[in-house]
Amino acid sequence: MAELEAGTTAAARRPRPLSPHLQVYKFMLSYVMSGFHRISGFVLYFGVLLIAWWLIAAASGPNAYANFEWFMGSLIGRLVLLGYTWALLHHLLGGIRHLIWDVGRGFEPTEREFLALATIVGSISLTLIVWVVGYLAMGGPR
Amino acid sequence: MKQNQILTPMRRVRGLGAAHTGTQNFWHQRVTSVAAIPLTIALIIIVISLLGRSHAAVVQILGSPIVAIVMLLFIINTAYHMWIGLQEIIIDYVHEDKLKLACLMGNTFFVFAIAFASAFAILKLSFGV
Ligand code: HEM
Ligand code: HEM
Numbered sequence: 394m395a396e397l398e399a400g401t402t403a404a405a406r407r408p409r410p411l412s413p414h415l416q417v418y419k420f421m422l423s424y425v426m427s428g429f430h431r432i433s434g435f436v437l438y439f440g441v442l443l444i445a446w447w448l449i450a451a452a453s454g455p456n457a458y459a460n461f462e463w464f465m466g467s468l469i470g471r472l473v474l475l476g477y478t479w480a481l482l483h484h485l486l487g488g489i490r491h492l493i494w495d496v497g498r499g500f501e502p503t504e505r506e507f508l509a510l511a512t513i514v515g516s517i518s519l520t521l522i523v524w525v526v527g528y529l530a531m532g533g534p535r
Numbered sequence: 536m537k538q539n540q541i542l543t544p545m546r547r548v549r550g551l552g553a554a555h556t557g558t559q560n561f562w563h564q565r566v567t568s569v570a571a572i573p574l575t576i577a578l579i580i581i582v583i584s585l586l587g588r589s590h591a592a593v594v595q596i597l598g599s600p601i602v603a604i605v606m607l608l609f610i611i612n613t614a615y616h617m618w619i620g621l622q623e624i625i626i627d628y629v630h631e632d633k634l635k636l637a638c639l640m641g642n643t644f645f646v647f648a649i650a651f652a653s654a655f656a657i658l659k660l661s662f663g664v
Contacts, residue, residue, distance in 0.1 A: 435624060438617045444578075445649050448606070448656035451593050458590040485575050488568050495565060523579060531587035 422509040429513075430487040433480040440477045478523055483516035560619050567616035574609040581605065598660035606657050614650035618642060 450461035464470040490508045493499045499508055581602060585593050596602055625638045 431624065434617070434620050438621055441613060441617065441649055441653075444610075445653045445656070448597070448653050448660070451590070451597055452656035452659040455590040458593065481575060481579075485572065489572065492565070492568060523583070527583050527586055530583050 421506065422513070423505045426487065426490075426509040426512050429483060430491070433484040433487065436476070436480045437484055440480060443473070443477060475520070475524070479516060479520045482519045482523070483512065486512045486515050486519075560622070564616065564619045564623075567612050567619070570608075570612045571616055574605070574612055577605050578609050594660055597657070598663075600661070603657050603661045607654060610650055610653045610657070614646050618646040621646075 447461060450457040465474060490499070490512055493508065499505065581597075585596060588596070597606065621642045622639060625635065625642060629635045629638050
């Protein structure tokens with residue numbers, strides 16, 4: 394009982410959280426990343442068309458495959474692929490972040506901000522690594 | 536039986552909820568997300584190792600059993616995952632009943648078309664003809 398009372402007074406002295414307001418809102422990377430997860434999921438939804446095109450082109454024959462390769466080799470194709478790679482890796486890391494939350498961990502403010510930062514830094518670094526390895530696998534840019 | 540523990544008591548009793556499916560979609564979204572981690576890494580490795588190869592080589596590698604099976608698993612898992620995901624997004628943003636139904640239906644058509652077209656392509660690469 395004594396413990397309970399001590400707990401209550403301590404809680405009463407703690408500053409209560411203020412209700413959020415659109416214009417008075419502390420910037421948090423975590424809520425930006427939350428939006429990014431949905432946007433990347435949405436982008437990937439239509440990005441699956443690229444994978445389908447690739448598979449169907451390969452199954453259709455050399456000419457269809459050459460068309461696919463031509464588009465992916467163009468500047469626009471390269472940019473689309475770069476965006477797709479980043480969306481995929483960002484969503485992958487963001488998804489892992491969600492799964493960490495699902496098992497009840499990572500909710501402390503510092504942990505949340507760390508996870509958000511790790512998602513964005515990790516997805517950009519991984520994208521660069523994948524592209525460098527990709528170009529090396531192809532034998533240099535062309 | 537583990538799965539049942541995540542269902543709310545009301546879901547077990549009535550099998551209802553806003554979407555009449557209780558927490559099933561939520562749970563399946565988690566299952567497909569966990570599966571998506573290794574499958575996505577595998578996809579990236581497969582794509583990198585095929586970059587710059589001739590069409591004949593790509594056909595041979597994509598059609599080989601292990602690669603084809605991994606690609607099929609990726610496609611099927613992703614299809615279900617993205618179907619649930621987009622349904623969630625649509626329900627959040629589209630409130631007018633008829634439009635919502637049109638979008639939900641469009642989501643289903645799109646996902647089935649993509650999944651079956653991709654799966655067909657993989658099978659054709661494997662079995663030739
Ligand atoms: C091409 C592959 C993928 C596509 C097309 C895709 C698509 C989507 C979409 C449309 C959503 C809904 C977003 C929302 O409700 O805000 C979503 C959510 C989610 N995705 Fe993916 N996804 C893919 C890969 C992955 C991967 C590799 C993971 C790895 C962990 C993942 C984990 C998740 C999780 C945990 C959620 C739920 C987030 C939440 O509850 O808000 N996804 N995905
Ligand atoms: C996040 C996803 C989506 C959002 C937010 C969304 C939003 C909307 C909105 C606002 C409208 C009304 C347009 C108007 O008033 O003219 C609409 C209509 C429609 N949408 Fe979607 N949509 C989504 C996904 C999809 C998908 C994936 C498909 C099919 C591939 C689709 C198919 C349709 C169709 C057939 C209509 C009816 C058009 C009409 O009645 O004029 N939607 N959607």
